Amino acid sequence: MASNVFRFDESWDIPEGTPQEVWDVLSDAQLLPLWWGDVYKEVDPLDKRGKGVVGARARARARGALPYELNFIIEAAELIP
Template sequence: MVGNSKSSSDYEFLTVWRVAGTPHEVMEILGDAGALARWWPSVYLRVAPLDPDNPEGSAKTFSLHTKGWLPYTLKWQLTVTEPITEKGLALSAQGDLNGTGRWTFEQDGPETVITYDWRVSASKPLLRRLSWLLRPAFSANHRWAMARGQEALALELRRRRPGADLASIPRPAPPTFVSWHRRPRMTHHT
């Protein structure tokens, strides 16, 4: 974004979560982008490292295929742009979404307050062309995705607790509107 002028396809979201756990526990989960599809499957359909041979030993750039509640998907790259610490992490996005995100973690008693500042511009033609009309729906879609993230993170934190009864912890929500090519084919018998 340049100056104060914003396009109808520019979005700024500030999300605040509160979860039972320490900033270190949160950092270990949110800082591992490669595991997003496992514990936040309602949003992250596919995550693939683009630099698995990074000299620091862990990938910093990932190819993502994501979705929210609405029946469209986004393909973009996430790059971790600052070291991941117990205070948070920063990232950039390129592809169907372009911009920056910053996660911050702050201990508050037995909980961690997590703030996500996400500033992106929609590049996917559908989103860019229809933002002027469907901005409230696209914003609601983001809020839905982030609510599923808070739920999924709380479940993942429970799963990682020593002595956790894994069978009693529900699985995270699956994606909505699974694409036709992923649905089982129906066969007709005559």
């Protein structure tokens, strides 16, 4: 694997969101900055597939507590409401 390739596999516990609220955000990547604005700075769709569609892709820019920024592509691989 190239040194600049990363794979993040995560599980999140979201105690304050209802299942419907979580689904609404995770099925529409453009809402990520509204939901988690301290991390997701910008999310732009890359195609016209729409939200909640397997294969839909978006470019994301994120920044956490560490002094670097991540730019990556989000792709819906599976959707199970």
